[in-house]
Amino acid sequence: MRSEQEVEQAIELYSDMIRRICLLHLNNHEDTEDVLQEVFLKYVLHSSVFESKEHEKAWLIRVTLNACKDLKRKLFRHSTVPLDVLSEEAASVMPEQIGILEIVLSLPAKYKDVIYLHYYEGYTAREIGMMLHKKENTIYSLLSRGRELLKQKLGGGRNA
Amino acid sequence: MHEEIREAFEQIHATEQMKQSVSKYLLQNRRKTAKRTHAFLLRPLVSACVILMVCIGVGNWYFFEMPVSYVSVDVNPSIEIILNRRNRVTSAESRNKDGERVLKNVHLEGMDYLEAVELLVECEAMQDYLTKDAELTFTVASANAEEILAGLQNSEVTVHYQGMCRSADLDTVTSAHQCGMSLGKYQIYQLLSEYGAGLTADDCKNIPMCHLRLLLAQYEDGKKGTVNYDEIKKLEVGCGHEGGGHHHSQNHH
Numbered sequence: 371m372r373s374e375q376e377v378e379q380a381i382e383l384y385s386d387m388i389r390r391i392c393l394l395h396l397n398n399h400e401d402t403e404d405v406l407q408e409v410f411l412k413y414v415l416h417s418s419v420f421e422s423k424e425h426e427k428a429w430l431i432r433v434t435l436n437a438c439k440d441l442k443r444k445l446f447r448h449s450t451v452p453l454d455v456l457s458e459e460a461a462s463v464m465p466e467q468i469g470i471l472e473i474v475l476s477l478p479a480k481y482k483d484v485i486y487l488h489y490y491e492g493y494t495a496r497e498i499g500m501m502l503h504k505k506e507n508t509i510y511s512l513l514s515r516g517r518e519l520l521k522q523k524l525g526g527g528r529n530a
Numbered sequence: 531m532h533e534e535i536r537e538a539f540e541q542i543h544a545t546e547q548m549k550q551s552v553s554k555y556l557l558q559n560r561r562k563t564a565k566r567t568h569a570f571l572l573r574p575l576v577s578a579c580v581i582l583m584v585c586i587g588v589g590n591w592y593f594f595e596m597p598v599s600y601v602s603v604d605v606n607p608s609i610e611i612i613l614n615r616r617n618r619v620t621s622a623e624s625r626n627k628d629g630e631r632v633l634k635n636v637h638l639e640g641m642d643y644l645e646a647v648e649l650l651v652e653c654e655a656m657q658d659y660l661t662k663d664a665e666l667t668f669t670v671a672s673a674n675a676e677e678i679l680a681g682l683q684n685s686e687v688t689v690h691y692q693g694m695c696r697s698a699d700l701d702t703v704t705s706a707h708q709c710g711m712s713l714g715k716y717q718i719y720q721l722l723s724e725y726g727a728g729l730t731a732d733d734c735k736n737i738p739m740c741h742l743r744l745l746l747a748q749y750e751d752g753k754k755g756t757v758n759y760d761e762i763k764k765l766e767v768g769c770g771h772e773g774g775g776h777h778h779s780q781n782h783h
Contacts, residue, residue: 371560374557374560377556378553381549385544385548385552386542386543386544389542389543403552406544406548406552407551407555410552410555411556411559414556462543463538463541464541467534467538470534470537471538471541486535489531489532489539490535490540521531
């Protein structure tokens with residue numbers, strides 16, 4: 371079991387990232403809190419040593435994505451556009467960025483994860499493939515189609 | 531678009547409330563886990579104690595209580611002394627009414643078998659039965675019969691009362707008890723049956739030991755045929771107490 375200090379550091383370091391991944395899949399803060407608790411409990415109980423911070427981060431991303439999928443399955447909440455949750459963020463996010471987030475969140479689930487991981491977290495297609503247990507070419511395809519969808523929704527003409 | 535997406539997501543943060551809720555949840559979980567761990571650690575300790583107690587109990591029974599040897603003392607009183615592995619008396623049981631009367635006055639539990647036998651034979655109640663025609667018989671059923679018999683043969687009471695020491699199979703102990711007889715009497719009943727005396731177990735129970743010994747001696751000397759009803763009735767009275775035995779009916783003492 372990990373020490374309290376180690377876990378507190380991880381909460382400080384990774385809560386925002388987990389919150390963002392939850393935003394892609396979940397509809398409200400309560401569900402996000404559930405996932406945060408579940409992910410960090412798994413982290414506390416995870417006895418293996420991480421090779422590096424990057425390894426630790428990738429592990430947490432994978433666990434978070436799985437926790438979101440499990441929760442959705444449990445609650446029978448299928449891929450609806452999680453716009454409700456954005457209204458909860460309205461106070462802290464600038465209006466023009468709310469628009470961008472709305473567009474990203476309106477993408478089909480299979481594109482949202484790769485778009486977020488590539489554009490925000492900066493992972494390469496190969497790294498995302500390893501994380502999501504998908505082939506690198508599949509990730510390239512998902513990124514390409516996702517980018518097209520984004521362009522269309524953003525009004526086209528912009529370069530990704 | 532890259533920058534726009536980055537900046538948009540940059541605005542999303544976990545709230546302090548979310549972080550605190552996680553910390554609180556994990557703390558509660560740690561407490562529960564710690565309790566479970568204590569219980570988990572205590573469980574083997576409790577199990578070890580239980581196993582130890584069971585071992586002590588079984589060991590105690592094995593060495594101090596488990597019946598290993600049976601010594602039947604028959605005059606007419608029939609008493610069976612049950613011995614543990616260390617040849618100490620774990621219990622003494624009467625096998626007839628005279629035996630019951632004698633045992634009321636002596637406590638043999640915990641004694642060495644030779645001390646117990648000497649105390650039993652020398653006690654006042656038993657002395658009433660040890661008349662000049664009485665016969666003292668020791669019958670031993672044990673895996674360790676030789677050692678016990680050797681001790682009995684050299685004991686003061688055997689020498690003084692010219693007692694007879696016999697051995698019997700351990701298997702016969704249960705059969706004797708089922709017939710309600712002492713081991714010594716049952717052995718004579720078996721021998722008389724082999725000679726074709728035609729006596730039932732109930733007949734033998736009512737015939738005093740001295741008469742059974744005499745009857746057996748007659749068969750060993752060549753007597754033939756079964757013992758008839760009149761003879762049985764005669765055998766039932768005489769040197770013993772039961773069925774009008776000599777102590778009460780003949781006033782020998």
